Amino acid sequence: MSTRILIADDQSLVRAGFRKLLESAPDIEVVGEAADGEEAVEQARRLLPSLVLMDIRMPRLDGIEATRRLTKDGDGTRVLILTTFGLDDYVYDALRAGASGFMLKDAPPEELLAAIEVVARGDALIAPAVTRAVIEEFTRRSPAPKPPAPVLDELTAREREVLELLAQGLSNGEIAERLVVSGGTVKTHVAHVLAKLGLRDRVQAVILAYESGLVTPGGTAG
Numbered sequence: 001m002s003t004r005i006l007i008a009d010d011q012s013l014v015r016a017g018f019r020k021l022l023e024s025a026p027d028i029e030v031v032g033e034a035a036d037g038e039e040a041v042e043q044a045r046r047l048l049p050s051l052v053l054m055d056i057r058m059p060r061l062d063g064i065e066a067t068r069r070l071t072k073d074g075d076g077t078r079v080l081i082l083t084t085f086g087l088d089d090y091v092y093d094a095l096r097a098g099a100s101g102f103m104l105k106d107a108p109p110e111e112l113l114a115a116i117e118v119v120a121r122g123d124a125l126i127a128p129a130v131t132r133a134v135i136e137e138f139t140r141r142s143p144a145p146k147p148p149a150p151v152l153d154e155l156t157a158r159e160r161e162v163l164e165l166l167a168q169g170l171s172n173g174e175i176a177e178r179l180v181v182s183g184g185t186v187k188t189h190v191a192h193v194l195a196k197l198g199l200r201d202r203v204q205a206v207i208l209a210y211e212s213g214l215v216t217p218g219g220t221a222g
Contacts, residue, residue: 002029003120006049008040008066009033009082010058014105018053021109028116037061041069044077051120052079054099056090064093071098071200078200080119095203122201152212154196160214162189166202167209 005022007015007030015033022028031047034040038060044052052070056063067079081094081102094102100119103112152160158179165175176186190202199205209215 002027003051003116004029004031004047004049005116006031006040006044006047006052007033008035008037008043008052008058008063009055010035011055014055021112022116025113028113035059037063037066040066044070045073045075048075049077051116052077053116054079054081054094056081056083056094064090064097067094067099068097078119078122080115096207098200098204100201100203151197151208152214155193159189159193159196162186163193163205163209164215166190166193167206167215 005028007018007022009015009018012035015035019030019033022030031049032043034043036058040052040054040058040063041061052067054063054067058066063081067081070077070079079094079099081099082105083090083094083102084105101115103115107115152163155163161179162175165178170178172183172186172190176183179186190205193199193205194201197205197208199208
């Protein structure tokens with residue numbers, strides 16, 4: 001089954017470049033293009049792509065708000081942000097809006113294709129160390145209101161422990177080593193955490209861990 005891609009960027013040459021790259025790859029189908037955020041939302045709702053490659057700065061509606069609208073639809077479409085900016089407010093806002101990761105536009109083609117594969121299969125494309133850097137930096141700048149305490153009360157003691165370690169930037173393998181359990185056990189715990197908290201992926205789990213006060217900037221449990 002091919003991965004259906006929608007390309008959203010306000011520059012036609014950029015869209016053409018991405019289309020040429022993607023159409024050269026097996027198991028990828030470019031189903032449409034959008035020149036602004038409004039069009040991206042409209043096209044995604046009509047075409048139901050597996051994944052949207054989303055630029056941030058676009059006319060009419062920026063990529064962050066477009067991402068927010070698409071992820072609220074709950075139809076399973078995932079968003080991979082393409083940016084020229086790196087680790088800044090745009091990226092953090094995009095993650096909070098529901099994006100599953102981000103890539104720099106000048107990344108090598110093979111990295112972009114690998115990123116699409118990762119996000120399309122349901123994972124989040126942010127390395128643990130990068131996740132930690134992004135979340136800690138921006139929770140220091142403007143911490144969001146804490147959600148109600150019962151949100152985390154749904155978790156078992158071990159699941160809370162796994163969430164704390166996720167938020168500190170540990171990979172599944174590192175969590176397994178820390179807790180002296182198998183990688184499969186950690187994967188199961190992560191899945192339970194996401195399901196109980198109604199989260200899409202581990203990026204959202206990390207954000208919730210910080211914003212709820214479970215973990216504070218610096219990587220310590222609250």
